[in-house]
Amino acid sequence: MNKALVNRIIPFSAVDGPGNRTSIFLQGCNFNCLYCHNPETINKCIHCGKCIDVCPQGALYYKDNKVHWRDEICIKCDACLKACTHNASPKVKEMSVENILLQIKKVRPFIEGITVSGGECTLQKDFLVPLFKEVKKLGLTCFVDTNGSIPLYEDKNLLQVMDKAMIDLKSYPLEEHKMLTSMENNIVLKNITELSKLDKLYEIRTVVVPELLDNKHNVHMISSLIASLNPNIIYKIIKYRPLGVREEMINSYTPSKECMEELYQIAINNGCKNVVIV
Numbered sequence: 001m002n003k004a005l006v007n008r009i010i011p012f013s014a015v016d017g018p019g020n021r022t023s024i025f026l027q028g029c030n031f032n033c034l035y036c037h038n039p040e041t042i043n044k045c046i047h048c049g050k051c052i053d054v055c056p057q058g059a060l061y062y063k064d065n066k067v068h069w070r071d072e073i074c075i076k077c078d079a080c081l082k083a084c085t086h087n088a089s090p091k092v093k094e095m096s097v098e099n100i101l102l103q104i105k106k107v108r109p110f111i112e113g114i115t116v117s118g119g120e121c122t123l124q125k126d127f128l129v130p131l132f133k134e135v136k137k138l139g140l141t142c143f144v145d146t147n148g149s150i151p152l153y154e155d156k157n158l159l160q161v162m163d164k165a166m167i168d169l170k171s172y173p174l175e176e177h178k179m180l181t182s183m184e185n186n187i188v189l190k191n192i193t194e195l196s197k198l199d200k201l202y203e204i205r206t207v208v209v210p211e212l213l214d215n216k217h218n219v220h221m222i223s224s225l226i227a228s229l230n231p232n233i234i235y236k237i238i239k240y241r242p243l244g245v246r247e248e249m250i251n252s253y254t255p256s257k258e259c260m261e262e263l264y265q266i267a268i269n270n271g272c273k274n275v276v277i278v
Contacts, residue, residue, distance in 0.1 A: 004127040006095045007041050007119060011107045017143040017166060017202065019112030022104055027092045029120040031147050031181040033170060035209055035252070037244045041119035042087040051080035051090050060090055097131050104135065113141030113163070122150040125158055132161035143202065151187050153194035164202035165195055171206075171213055172221040180213065189225075196229040203234040208255050208263060210240070215255070219263045220270065227271030234274045237263050 005027035013023040029042045036042065047067045052060045059074040060067055067090045080090050093099075104114060114135055116128060121144060132142040141163040144152070148167040152158060169188060171177040177185040195201040206222055208215045219237060226233050239254050260277050267275045 002127075003094045003096050004100075004124045004131075005044065006093050006100070007038075007089060008091070009100070009103050011103070012110065013115070016115040016117065016145060017113065017141075017164070020110060021143070022107060022111050022114045023145075024100060024114060024116045024121075026116060026118045026121040026124050027089070028123050029118055029147070030123060030149055031120065031170075031183055033181050034212065034250045035180075035207060035240055035245055037241075038119075039087045039244070039246055040081045040084065040089040045088045045090050045092060046086055048086070050085065051083045054079045054083045097127070097134055100131060101134055101138075104138065104140070108138055108140070111140065113143060115143040115145050115166070117145035120147050120149065122146050122152060125150065125152075125155065129157050129161055132158075136161060146191075147181075148185075148188035148191040149183060152191055152200075153198070159198065159200065162200065165191070165200055166203040166205065167192055167195075167201065168205050168207075169222055172218050172225075173214070176213060176218075192225065193229065196233060201230070201233055203236055205236040205238055207238045207240055208260065209250075209252050210255050210259070211252050212250065215259075215263060216266065219266050223267035223270040223272045223275070226267075231271050231273045233272075234276060235267055235272045236276045236278055237267065238278045 007025040007027045010023040013021050016023045025041060027041055028044060045067060047065060049062055049067060052062060057073050057075055059070045060080060069091045135142050142161060143164050143166060144162055145166045152165060170180050174184060192204065204226060206218055223235055226235050239260060240252055241254050264275055264277050
């Protein structure tokens with residue numbers, strides 16, 4: 001794969017792996033999480049044109065049956081994303097490895113590595129291998145932020161150039177996971193088990209969503225799994241926040257401090273050594 005669909009690139013991020021990192025968000029996801037905070041990354045643009053009229057800057061236009069974006073005059077108001085009914089973005093760019101490297105090299109002295117996220121970046125994993133090979137030449141680390149639905153443990157080429165994976169384990173019980181994401185979690189759990197054996201697993205994350213998930217059971221089961229594999233793997237327990245979500249799909253609220261402290265203690269009691277509340 002010579003090019004990838006890129007939703008956006010954040011030059012500096014302190015929350016996507018160790019140190020200061022450049023985060024690259026690829027377009028497209030095979031999950032449809034009810035609480036998704038970036039629904040505009042799920043699908044590819046179908047060029048319906050609904051976004052054009054709402055752009056206050058005229059940064060979007062129609063040509064050759066496609067919506068085009070003028071980055072240089074865009075004010076990043078996201079009116080186009082709010083108008084889209086297809087969970088997509090007209091601002092996605094098709095970028096080559098060379099295009100992305102140019103962006104990375106601009107900030108190379110100030111970062112420790114890159115993290116490729118999404119959407120679900122492993123849907124374009126054949127692009128990740130040549131990208132990571134070139135990034136390694138710059139002396140940077142390469143992380144993958146993934147929902148774990150693609151069997152990375154089988155991909156020897158990717159494992160050779162990927163330093164670590166960060167996996168979202170949305171829910172431990174199979175049926176709850178299917179309800180939440182529309183997908184099963186068998187491969188997710190297999191990825192966690194196998195990548196931990198290879199010392200390729202940096203972090204597991206769980207979002208706490210009141211009224212929707214059995215949060216105590218999830219944290220108990222997931223933290224027990226982590227402790228049995230490698231208690232030093234970071235377990236990040238994240239508060240649900242109603243920001244950027246599709247409100248028609250979810251009715252929940254941000255959990256209390258007391259709730260999060262209780263979940264933290266469950267994970268610690270189960271043997272996890274690196275528990276982080278976000």
